Amino acid sequence: MDFFNKLFGSQKIKIERAYKEGIKFYNNNNFLKAIDQFKWVMSKKSLSLENNLAKFYCSQAHRNIGITKFAKAEYEDALYHFNNAQKYNPNHTELSYFIGICLNNTGEFTKAIQYFSKLKELDPENIPNKLKMAIVFNNLGMWENAEAIHRNILEKNPHYADVHFYLGLCLLSASKLSEAAVSFKKALNLNPNYIKAQLKLSIAQAAMGEYRLAFNNLNQIHSKYPDYADVIYLIATVKEDCNEIGQAIQWLLKAVKINGSYKTARIKLITLYCKTGKINDAEKHLKEITYYYPNDNRLETLKKMILKIRQFPQENLFASIDNLLQEEQLQIQLIDEFHKNIDIMPNFSEIIEMFCGSKYSNETAAGMSKVILPFISNHIRKNPNFPDLRNSLGTQLLLCGKNEEAEEAFSTAVELNPDYLTARINLLKTLHKNGKNKEALEHGQYVLKKKLRYPDVYYTVAKVLFALKQYKASLAHAKKSLEIKPDMKDTHLLISHIYKKMDNKDLGHDQPDVGDEASNRQK
Structure with missing residues (x-):
């Protein structure tokens, strides 16, 4: 009997020690090592309190890792950890929303719609969930379903620029070009700095043959973002379609100067040089792009074509060049653009909302905010004019007790998009919190004028x-x-x-x- 008492007593001590070690790792944000300890405790299948707590904290650790992976747009890893979080704690129903997003962004559209449909049953009027459902329907090619959801949201919320934008994407996918253009224009009317809407509007206009309007919109974007190589490339493509080959070449030279490895732009540039008889220039750019893609079949074809032109300059090789250029033709590329799958960007405000409810303490919310803040800052460095990111930054800063910095973030979001009501409401509340009530009143009155x-x-x-x-x-x-x-x-x-x-x-x-x-x- 003494032997068994000692044996089980020793096992109990080991379980307690492993659990405490896991908690130590967890509190130091070393979640992977914490998971190892908690899983060891659970493997002993004891009836102790430590076993139940290990299951709970193992779920929390998986959730926290999932959030960081989600914020970094590492969706497959995030999905793995979110699923494990729900496995060890089925009450983590709020994670279903993020699982749905991960499934969409990894191409599992049918599974994604199942998750969002279940969430809709729980909360039929939840706008973020409805919007995500519409995006997934769009990716499934179920454009009528997607359009119906967007229009339903806009009936009660006509001032949501994002919904107008995503409706435009849905209509673009369904080749309803004129209607898509109208939606993108509405998004731009609500937010004149909505670059994505302006870019898609220009694509719709180019597809409808409205080249001047398309060029004007693209050129406006270029004036704001002169290093946006994709926009420069689209301008070149529009110019080429208007038979302005010289201007097309000049725009392409700008694009490849910004991004030397921009293969599509280089191929178009090389082929245009061939068509205009500038073989030396074509060879120069072929040599430069081959450095980045030494085994590319299309570049090898170009090399053979240039050699043939040099050997038989009297032959008319325009048909061969046009055939090679087929994939770079404007209409082909625009059709590809229509049917691109839509990824759902991480919304950091939605992430942190998980921790602001009654289920979690303020300390938990603030702790996760500190984890997420670096990712938001990194996204802002890449996309300094995205008001959503500024609003998300302000939300996290508030949770960290940095009210003045939060006010600045919300203020920037409102400057970028004056009709971004969520950011303006956050600014109103933060100004009041910071004792700036006269300024707060101005923003409050602005929101109330919308009669919402x-x-x-x-x-x-x-x-x-x-x-x-x-x-x-x-x-x-x-x-x-x-x-x-x-x-x-x-x-x-x-x-x-x-x-x-x-x-x-x-x-x-x-x-x-x-x-x-x-x-x-x-x-």
């Missing part, structure tokens, strides 16, 4: 007006908030404070007593 039924905005504006001692206006906005959402406890409390300030204490006592401070967790 956002109870939290009315509540925040009521708080701003209260801080500015405009009690009657504050009361009116607070009551409007309750008309939309009667169970907002913080608003009832604010009204009580307003009545007290207005020397109407009896009326103030009619409001429910909900404690001394607002919870600041209203949705």
Whole structure:
């Protein structure tokens, strides 16, 4: 008996030690080593508390790794860890949304739609989920389904530039070019800095033969982003289709100067040089691009063609050149552009929302924000004019307690897109938090002019007006908030404070007593 007691006692000590070691790794953000320890504990299949806790923390560690992989756009790895997080903790239902995105971005469209469909059953009016469903339907070639979802969202939310943009992509895929152009224009009207919408609009215009309009849009993008080689290449392609070969060559030279390994641009440049009889220039560029792609079959074909032109200059080889250039012709490339699968970019604000609910502590949310911040900063360096990224940065900075920096991030997002209401609402709340109530009021009034039924905005504006001692206006906005959402406890409390300030204490006592401070967790 003593032998068995010692044996099981020793095993219990090992399990406790491994669990504590796992927690130590977990707290130091060394999640992979933490997982190893927790899995060892679970492998012993004991009935101890450590076994149950190991399963919980193993799930959390997989989730955290999945988030970092997701933020880095490493979707296959993210999918592996999210699936394991749900395996060890089936209550991680919020991960289904991100699993759906990973499946879409790895080409598993049918599986992706299954996840988003289940989420729709739980919350039929969730706009981010509906938008992702529409994108997956588009990738499946089910354009009518995608179009119906986009139009349904826009019925109630006509000011969502992103939805107009994705509707345009859907219509482009369905070859409804004029309708697609209208959608891209609406997105641009709402956000004049929406470069992706302007680029797709120019593609639709080129496909409809509206070359001047296409060129003007592409040239506007080029003036803002002179090193955007893909835009320069499209300009060259439009110029070539207009039979302006000399200008096409000049634009292509710009593109390959920016990106020396730009194979498609080089091939078009070489073939245009061949067609215009500039064989020496063609050979020069062929030599330069072959350095990057020494075993490319098309480059080898070009090499043989140039040799043949030198040997038999009297022969008309234009037909051979045109045949080689077939894949670079404008209409062919535009059709390819129509049917590109749409990836769903990481939305860092959505990621962090997972940790802001009641299931997770503020410390957990702040901790994950610190993990995610470097990835957002990296995305901003690559895409400095994306308002979504600035808004996401502000959200993370708030969770890290960096309110002034968050204000700057939200302000930049609003400058980039004045009608980006989510960022403006975040700026409103942050300005109020930072004590800048006059500025906050301006942004609050801007949002309310849109006549959207956002109870939290009315509540925040009521708080701003209260801080500015405009009690009657504050009361009116607070009551409007309750008309939309009667169970907002913080608003009832604010009204009580307003009545007290207005020397109407009896009326103030009619409001429910909900404690001394607002919870600041209203949705």
